[in-house]
Structure formats: C-alpha cells, structure tokens
Amino acid sequence: MDETTPTERLNPLQRFGRDVKQVRLARGMTQKGLGRAAGYSEAYVSRVEAGLLRRPSEKFAKGCDFAFGTGELFTDMLRRIDEGDHPSWFVPYLELERKASRILDYSSDLVSGMLQTADYARTVFRLSNPHATAEAIDGKVASRLRRREVFEREDPPHLWVILHEACLHTVVGGAQVMSAQLAYLLTTAQSPYITLQVMPFSAGAPAAHMKPYILLHFTGEPSVLYTETRAGGSMHDSARTVEAAAHDYDLLRATALSPEQSLTLIRGLLKEHGV
Structure with missing residues (x-):
C-alpha cells in the first residue's frame, strides 16, 4: 500500500x-x-x-x-x-448467531449459508448482486465463510441443519461447484458439533413448501426465530411463535432421513456427478 x-x-x-x-x-x-x-x-x-x-x-x-x-x-x-459485507437487516442476526449455544437451520432451496463452500457462495452472491464488483462479491464470500469461526471457540455451538433434497439437486455454479459442495457437506458432517439431515422428496408437500428458517437457542436466555424473504430478514422472540417453530422443527427432524441415511444419499449424488 x-x-x-x-x-x-x-x-x-x-x-x-x-x-x-x-x-x-x-x-x-x-x-x-x-x-x-x-x-x-x-x-x-x-x-x-x-x-x-x-x-x-x-x-x-x-x-x-x-x-x-x-x-x-x-x-x-x-x-x-x-x-x-452483509445487508444491514442481517447484522442483528449475526450478533445473536455468535452467542448461540444451538443453531437449528431448515433450508428448502439452497444449502445453508454456514455450510456453503466459497465457490457455491460466490455463485449465489453473483446471482443476487448482478451489479456488484468482484471485490464486493469477494468480501461477501469471505464474511460468509467467517461465520464458521464460532466452531473454533472453546464452547462451540451445536449446528443442526436439515436440507430439503431440492437443495442438493439445484445445480449452483455448475457440476464442479456442486460436486465440491456435496463433498464439503460430507466432511462437515463428521464434526461432533454438526448434525446434518436431508428431507427427501418422498416426505411430501408439507415439508417441500415449508419456508426456510433458523432457531437460535441460548444458555439462560429466550430463544429467537429468524425468517427471511427477498425483502429482508426478521427476528421473532414471542414465546408462542418460537415454540411453534420449535414444534415444526421436531416434526422436520422426525420426517427427514437419519444422519447416516442422509450421508448415503449425498454420496449417491456425488457418484452421479462422477466423483
């Protein structure tokens, strides 16, 4: 400089x-x-x-x-x-995510942000920010990857992610990017702090049409529900709303494939990509 x-x-x-x-x-x-x-x-x-x-x-x-x-x-x-490097409406969520003891994530169309590879995230950001400079996109990618730093803490949170099978079939960035993304999911699922399940197409319409959301649990503090649309994100701390979301998540976990079955499905998709 x-x-x-x-x-x-x-x-x-x-x-x-x-x-x-x-x-x-x-x-x-x-x-x-x-x-x-x-x-x-x-x-x-x-x-x-x-x-x-x-x-x-x-x-x-x-x-x-x-x-x-x-x-x-x-x-x-x-x-x-x-x-x-984040939209202003996402910053309050990030502050809470860093403090959470448990993170429960349901993703219906794209792989959960905390589990995205750099190339997958870069493709997503390029599509959603078509006029942004390459430097701006790189900054957003780097910031997304830094969210994983919570797992380097002495007391990392437990991340539970349920991915609808559509996330795994939606080709983002081409076959090579998707292959690397699927392989990364298999790697991260080996962490004792990460549990990964896949919601199969066979689960039917209710799971397929449920909107993505995240539940944040804290030690000694009320839980928070985070939902997002293209217009922005919202956090909800109403006990009734959070309890309903937690009930839905329990149903999602019960309906989804087991963690081992989920990894078997992902391995099968990797073979389809020739890996």
Whole structure:
C-alpha cells in the first residue's frame, strides 16, 4: 500500500492497517513490539498494516487494543468491516448467531449459508448482486465463510441443519461447484458439533413448501426465530411463535432421513456427478 494513497481510495482492510500503523507509530512501537504484545509475528503485523491479509483475526484486533490502550476501538473497527459485507437487516442476526449455544437451520432451496463452500457462495452472491464488483462479491464470500469461526471457540455451538433434497439437486455454479459442495457437506458432517439431515422428496408437500428458517437457542436466555424473504430478514422472540417453530422443527427432524441415511444419499449424488 502506497503511503500517499488517499484514504478514500483505500478498501476497509487497508484503512484498518493504516490506522494500526498510525497508532503504533504514535505509541513509539515497532512492528516486532506490537506483534509480541498481540501474540503475532512481525511479519503478520507488516501484512496487516499493508492491507495484504484477507481479514486480520479478532484476536489481533483485541491485542492491538490491549497494546495501545484503546479500549475496544480496533475490535469494533474489525467488527464493522465484517458487518459491512452483509445487508444491514442481517447484522442483528449475526450478533445473536455468535452467542448461540444451538443453531437449528431448515433450508428448502439452497444449502445453508454456514455450510456453503466459497465457490457455491460466490455463485449465489453473483446471482443476487448482478451489479456488484468482484471485490464486493469477494468480501461477501469471505464474511460468509467467517461465520464458521464460532466452531473454533472453546464452547462451540451445536449446528443442526436439515436440507430439503431440492437443495442438493439445484445445480449452483455448475457440476464442479456442486460436486465440491456435496463433498464439503460430507466432511462437515463428521464434526461432533454438526448434525446434518436431508428431507427427501418422498416426505411430501408439507415439508417441500415449508419456508426456510433458523432457531437460535441460548444458555439462560429466550430463544429467537429468524425468517427471511427477498425483502429482508426478521427476528421473532414471542414465546408462542418460537415454540411453534420449535414444534415444526421436531416434526422436520422426525420426517427427514437419519444422519447416516442422509450421508448415503449425498454420496449417491456425488457418484452421479462422477466423483
């Protein structure tokens, strides 16, 4: 990054890096000193300041705040960068998703966002944002993949996903992208924190026409229902509404294929793709 580049021409990560460098120099710290304080190498700090990383870690941002004595300035700055790649109506959901102890997801037409590969997500975003730049699409893809970071916590949530079989037959991005997506589902299903079921076509009309939704459960707090349409997303915390959605999810789980049967079906689809 050229030091003479006007701020308005910098992307968000470059601005983050420039701000880190400016505060570091103002504090009289070297890159090595900042790296030591934040728990990272000098090379990592250099790459952050140059805006060369796809996204600095939250741990690094917290380390900067600790080293500089800036409260949560850089942590909040990084969070705003993340949120900038999502529509505003989705941000409140993301904040709750990070805190959830259990995530129950029913997807009826596309693979659940948290289980999408980069190429699958990129295709979805390109179709839904036809006028966006390649850089903007890359940012959205990166933000979607970062949602998986909750599984790196010491106490990761349990993700339960029910995919309608239509999700697996809808070709997104071509045969190669779909093959990689199906293979990724098989891989993620091996995680002790992820349970995957497929709702087969044979389950009939009620399951086929049920709209996608997500239930978030929290330790010691009321659960929340999240629904989405093309116009935006909505969260519902009415006890009656959440209870009804939880009842529907129990019915979906009972009607869907077992986890092992679901993986067998996915393996069969992979063979159809020649993998």
